Amino acid sequence: MATDLVPEVVQPAADSSQPASAPRRKRRTKTLGRDLWRYRWLYLLLLPGLVYFALFKYLPMYGLTIAFKDYVPFLGYSGSEWVGLKHFQELFTGPDFGRLMFNTLLLAVLTVVFVFPAPIVVALLLNELRVNVLKRSVQSLVYIPHFLSWTIVASLTYLLFSVDFGVIANWIHGLVGGQKTDYVAQADWFRPLIVLQLLWKQTGWGTIIYLAALAGVDSQLYEAARVDGAGRWRQFWHITLPAIRPTIVVMAILTSGHLMDSGFEQIWLMTTSLNRDVADVFDTFVYYIGITQGSFSYATAVGLFKGVIGVVLIFGSNLLAKRMGQRGLF
Amino acid sequence: MTIFSTRRLAVAAALSTALLAASACSGGGENKGGETASNELTVMAPLFGTAPDPNGELQQAVEKLIGKKLQITWVPNAQYGDKSNVTLASDKIPDLMVANEKSPSFVKAAEAGAFWDLTGKLDKYQNLKPANEQTAKNTQTNGKTYGIYRVRPLLRSGIVIRKDWLAKLGLKEPQSVEDLYTIAKAFAEKDPDGNGKKDTYGLIIPKWPGNYASASPYDVIETWFGAPNGWGERDGKLVPGFDTPEFLAANQWLRKWVSEGLVNPDFATLDSANWNDPFVQGKGGMIIDVNVRATQLLDLFKEKNPKDFDKVTLVGNLKGPDGEKHSYPFTGYNMVIAISKQHVRTEEQLDQVLQTLDKLESKEGSILLTNGIEGRNFKADGKYAVPINQDDAKVKAIQNDVDKAFIQLGTRASVGLGTYALRPNDEASRKMREKFDVLMNEDLKTAVFNPALSIIAPTSVAKGQTLDTIIPDARIKYLSGAITEDQLKAQIKRWYDSGGTDIAKEVNDLAAKAGG
Known part of the structure; x- marks a missing residue:
């Protein structure tokens, strides 16, 4: 058993210089069968993962076909009529596309600029704390908002910023004077509030992974640097930052795949009649047309488009990371 | 990572997927019988x-x-x-x-x-x-x-008003929209709760969950001003209610309310589930909604203080600026x-x-x-x-x-x-209940029905998602002062341009067919 799991020899990769001929293919199939048998236990261990992905990720993708149909539930998948790219055409030429794209991208940019670096900064600051008790307690405290649901965050925002009784709104009004500002409803304040909420809720939780990376930095490096006369700033610049750079790159690539996800719950909860023009993003749009209006095909087409952009972004940023000399994700 | 070459891995994956698909297909049994x-x-x-x-x-x-x-x-x-x-x-x-x-x-x-x-x-x-x-x-x-x-009930619209505030300021129940404005102004400025502070407003409106012509306070007020309820006939053709001068007049009037502080400042965001709160807390004195809200509010006041059993009155639909009464019916x-x-x-x-x-x-x-x-x-x-x-x-x-x-x-x-009707808890609720029917029968005489209610235009089924929010959003923006009247008109034009023209045509065709 145990010897099964340890490969005796690493199989050389197929020699590509030789032309693929019939006997060779046969041989290869034979090798494959032998290998499958030899590593059967490893393959068996792999199986649950494959089953999971096939069952819950790939099989449902069959439903994406309705993006190219005029899907009427009563007629079923096969009974509905094929319409080709009609829904995509409708999306790209429709009156909403420009606005949706702009809103989604602007929120994504704001997220990258303000929300993405925040955990790194906080993690670095926490890392510099020398009093362990303080560090631990601050760490725990900043995690807490992550566990509150968006519904609660939205209600809190409303309580704090409402024009009628909002504590912070009234406080700012007291300082600045003038006309009362309706932060919750006004279109101008929508994006700042969304970014604020994201910062408040996710920053603490995001520090975990960076703190773990920081804990892995060899303390001998710091000692050596101190011996060489490096100050706090120099140590940070030449040791800490390079040490967590791979983590930052991986996190950046992973984030890029979600750039088009604006966070349905948060946006939906913060949308009002006054700010809908800036609040509508692909995620909420899919909900409105799919679930509320029952235009399943159109909604699927929009979702599919969004998904494709996400894939392009992931591959793009991975490529970019490699070009810049970093190790990519794959 | 070189233990298994990618290709072999892919073959293995394909194999197990195929296996799985086969088993999944045989899984769904037939258990639906006649x-x-x-x-x-x-x-x-x-x-x-x-x-x-x-x-x-x-x-x-x-x-x-x-x-x-x-x-x-x-x-x-x-x-x-x-x-x-x-x-x-x-x-x-x-x-x-x-x-x-x-x-x-x-x-x-x-x-x-x-x-x-x-x-x-x-x-x-x-x-x-x-x-x-x-x-x-x-x-x-x-x-x-x-x-x-x-x-x-075919007609449930009404105005719920703080009875004691009316009495304190020496005001009568409103008959027309002008009366309503006078009352709102007095509620906001003449300190009806007598605490010496200017901390009240007249009308309470929540963030409305429905779209245009969904029995919102806005829809009711527009009807009072003579605007059609949903769709109405103008020059022999059916037009949407928001494309009429009466619609504009009603909203100009209401915009004045908002700018003068006669409406709750958070009317665009107040959760409709909390609609009663400002009324019971004594922040606002009027609600335009279904009549049963009056009995609800009666009970809420009584719950807070058993002595406050008679603080609410209910008034029916009002006369518009033209002196005519137009009532908002329900479906x-x-x-x-x-x-x-x-x-x-x-x-x-x-x-x-x-x-x-x-x-x-x-x-x-x-x-x-x-x-x-x-x-x-x-x-x-x-x-x-x-x-x-x-x-x-x-x-x-x-x-x-x-x-x-x-x-x-x-x-x-x-x-x-x-x-059987549920027996009302006390005299005030019983009287209020009886008032429902009296007001309904009175207002039904002047009810403005929606002639296109049974008509569903194919374009509105296909493009509803884009069109439905244009008008109610523009209305709120206009009322809050975020856009001007010209911009409101531009939004109405946008409705027509994004498919509304087709809807109007279809509604007219279908109505002609149904009526003929």
Whole structure:
């Protein structure tokens, strides 16, 4: 058993210089069968993962076909009529596309600029704390908002910023004077509030992974640097930052795949009649047309488009990371 | 990573996937037979509290009466629209479904043949045939009846006003919109609560969950000003209500209210579930909504302080600036019970189901659905039902099942056809209840009906998602001062340009067909 799991020899990769001929293919199939048998236990261990992905990720993708149909539930998948790219055409030429794209991208940019670096900064600051008790307690405290649901965050925002009784709104009004500002409803304040909420809720939780990376930095490096006369700033610049750079790159690539996800719950909860023009993003749009209006095909087409952009972004940023000399994700 | 070459891995993955697909295909067994349709009915209905126990006393009593087992899916009312759409997309449409027969997904499903067309089929069932012609017409979808409507009073709009504030400031109940403005102004500026501070406003409006022409306070006020209710005839053609000078006049007027501080400042965001709060807290003095809010508020005041049992008055619709009274009617029903074709396949089966429904909506059935089990949770006292044994947990369960759930299955009960009315708690509530009918009958004389209510334009089904929010959003923006009148007009033009022109044409064509 145990010897099964340890490969005796690493199989050389197929020699590509030789032309693929019939006997060779046969041989290869034979090798494959032998290998499958030899590593059967490893393959068996792999199986649950494959089953999971096939069952819950790939099989449902069959439903994406309705993006190219005029899907009427009563007629079923096969009974509905094929319409080709009609829904995509409708999306790209429709009156909403420009606005949706702009809103989604602007929120994504704001997220990258303000929300993405925040955990790194906080993690670095926490890392510099020398009093362990303080560090631990601050760490725990900043995690807490992550566990509150968006519904609660939205209600809190409303309580704090409402024009009628909002504590912070009234406080700012007291300082600045003038006309009362309706932060919750006004279109101008929508994006700042969304970014604020994201910062408040996710920053603490995001520090975990960076703190773990920081804990892995060899303390001998710091000692050596101190011996060489490096100050706090120099140590940070030449040791800490390079040490967590791979983590930052991986996190950046992973984030890029979600750039088009604006966070349905948060946006939906913060949308009002006054700010809908800036609040509508692909995620909420899919909900409105799919679930509320029952235009399943159109909604699927929009979702599919969004998904494709996400894939392009992931591959793009991975490529970019490699070009810049970093190790990519794959 | 080189232990397994990628290609071999891919082959292995493909193999196990194929295996899996094979097993998945053989998994879904056939368990839907025609058998179940005959002695069991599946039902979907809205729920307003905790779901009843399927083996509870009330459900058993109902099942005994109709002679069939019921399998009811209760869906919380707040999610009912979404859940309906998802249900319509599934292959498990219940036999009887309480449905909004105007929602795009229902219309699409019904036109594809998912539901029985009941046009002309209901008259032979004593308790199912429409009692009111106007309402029956309203429930149609392009000339077809897809369900049995759940009746509601045909006119419920009114203004709830703080009675003691009126008295304190020496004001009379309003007759016209000018009176209303005077009252609002006084409520906001003349310190009706007498605390020496200017901390009150006149009218309370919440963030409205519906779109244009959905009985919002805005819609009601526009009707008072003479604007059509939804659609109206102008120069021989049907036009949407927001494309009329009256619509603009009403909103100019209301914008003045907002800028003068006569409306709650958070009218764009106040959750409609908390609509009563500012009224009960004494921040605002008026609410334009359905009349039952008046009794709700009466009870809330009394709960806070038993001495405050008479702080609320109810006024009907008002005269507009032209001196004429235009009243905002309701549709006369709230959703319909539709019968799906999934299990009920033949005309005989349909007849069976309708007979069962007929029993459910009979006098006996209506009492079960609306009042409960006589002698268990209520006793009859003349035309009133008096709750009894409410300390008993089992009886409480019956009462809950009635009030929060089963009443939703009644199609006739809520206007008291053959059932008992709940006896009001005190004199003030009783008087208020009696006022409902008086005001309704008075206002019905001047009711402005929507001539296009039964018409569903194909374009609005296809493009509703984009169009529906344009007008209500623009209206709120205009009222709050975020956009000018020209920009409001531009938004109305945007509605036409994004598909509204087609809708207007279709509505006119379909109306001509239906009327001709």
